[in-house]
Amino acid sequence: MMAKKSLEINPSHPVMKALLEKIKESDDNSPDEASIEYADLLYQMALLQSGFAIE
Amino acid sequence: MIKVMSKKLVRKTIDMIKELAAEAEEEESSEEEADADADGEKKEESEEKEDEEKSDEKKDDEEKDKSEEEEEDKYLTFWNNFGKSIKLGVIEDSSNRLKLAKLLRFYSTEDPDKLHSLDDYIGRMKSDQDTILYLPGDSKSAILKSPILKKYKQKGYEVLLLDDPIDEFTTQHLTEYEKRKVKSIAKDDVSVLEDSDKNAKKKTQKLKEMYKPLTDWYKKHLGKQVEKVAISQKLDDSPLFIFTSQYGFSAQMEKINKAQAF
Numbered sequence: 001m002m003a004k005k006s007l008e009i010n011p012s013h014p015v016m017k018a019l020l021e022k023i024k025e026s027d028d029n030s031p032d033e034a035s036i037e038y039a040d041l042l043y044q045m046a047l048l049q050s051g052f053a054i055e
Numbered sequence: 056m057i058k059v060m061s062k063k064l065v066r067k068t069i070d071m072i073k074e075l076a077a078e079a080e081e082e083e084s085s086e087e088e089a090d091a092d093a094d095g096e097k098k099e100e101s102e103e104k105e106d107e108e109k110s111d112e113k114k115d116d117e118e119k120d121k122s123e124e125e126e127e128d129k130y131l132t133f134w135n136n137f138g139k140s141i142k143l144g145v146i147e148d149s150s151n152r153l154k155l156a157k158l159l160r161f162y163s164t165e166d167p168d169k170l171h172s173l174d175d176y177i178g179r180m181k182s183d184q185d186t187i188l189y190l191p192g193d194s195k196s197a198i199l200k201s202p203i204l205k206k207y208k209q210k211g212y213e214v215l216l217l218d219d220p221i222d223e224f225t226t227q228h229l230t231e232y233e234k235r236k237v238k239s240i241a242k243d244d245v246s247v248l249e250d251s252d253k254n255a256k257k258k259t260q261k262l263k264e265m266y267k268p269l270t271d272w273y274k275k276h277l278g279k280q281v282e283k284v285a286i287s288q289k290l291d292d293s294p295l296f297i298f299t300s301q302y303g304f305s306a307q308m309e310k311i312n313k314a315q316a317f
Contacts, residue, residue: 003299003300003303003304003305003306003308003309004282004299004300004303004304005280005281005282005297005298005299006242006243006281006282006284006285006297006298006299006300007273007281007283007285007296007297007298008284008285008286008287008289008290008296008297008298009266009269009273009283009284009285009286009294009295010286010287010291010292010293010295011262011265011266011286011287013292013293013294013295015288015294016266016269016294016295017263019269020266020268020269021255022267023268023269023272024268024306028092032274033089033209033236036276037066039273039276040276041278042279042294042295043273043295046293046294046295046296046297047297048240049201049202049293050201050294050296050297050298050306051191051192051193051241051305051307051310052297052305052306052310053310053313054307
């Protein structure tokens, strides 16, 4: 059984604001490669900080 | 008959330990030796009964004798040696749960180097706080570094730091203490920090809409890895955090579960 994770975003954080802009700029609602990579990195970082293990 | 006796014994022991705790606070030490002796005798008389909890408690007694010899910080010594038994007691012995809960000691954000009782905690609680908050983790220093702790500290809420793997089981069984819910701040159902007035609500609503593209995309991108993506008011200077749902496993529990898998 796995934990049910719910990701919460800090709306006042500059990184999140920037990411939002990136998504808004794009046509098909998906940001460029670099941003995707960065979003992944942030997620993994959050996993670690929250006490999960990265798979 | 035996049942009744064991029940009474357990109760007696708990009272005794409680006394010890109270005395440790008052820094007194002379009287209890006599008490302990009397209890010791009773212990021996009832040795035949083998209730689990009782043997637990019995252990407690013995070590209590020990701790008496060291005059200072007796309860601390007791706790360091037998805190686990008390925690187990809270989990397993539902009839004495509340009594045992009074004996629990945890570290807290108020003073991370000292152990605090739940009553201390309640005494320091803010007037609008109806929940006992805790955060489980691997070690005290790791917990203190957690990004979700910051905002609670900022706003003056005290959070208990549970660095022992068994602690989370204990708090899960406790669920309520002195009519106050006991909750982990790493779960998503804690609403202590949420503003309740209308303006703030409107603002979060707005933020939610504003961030919709991002949350939608993130959810799509991560797929099944996460249950949902939401806007948080609990974070201070970290961009995101992963909470766990109220009834599911917590991060700590997942780790324990994995360690047990064979």
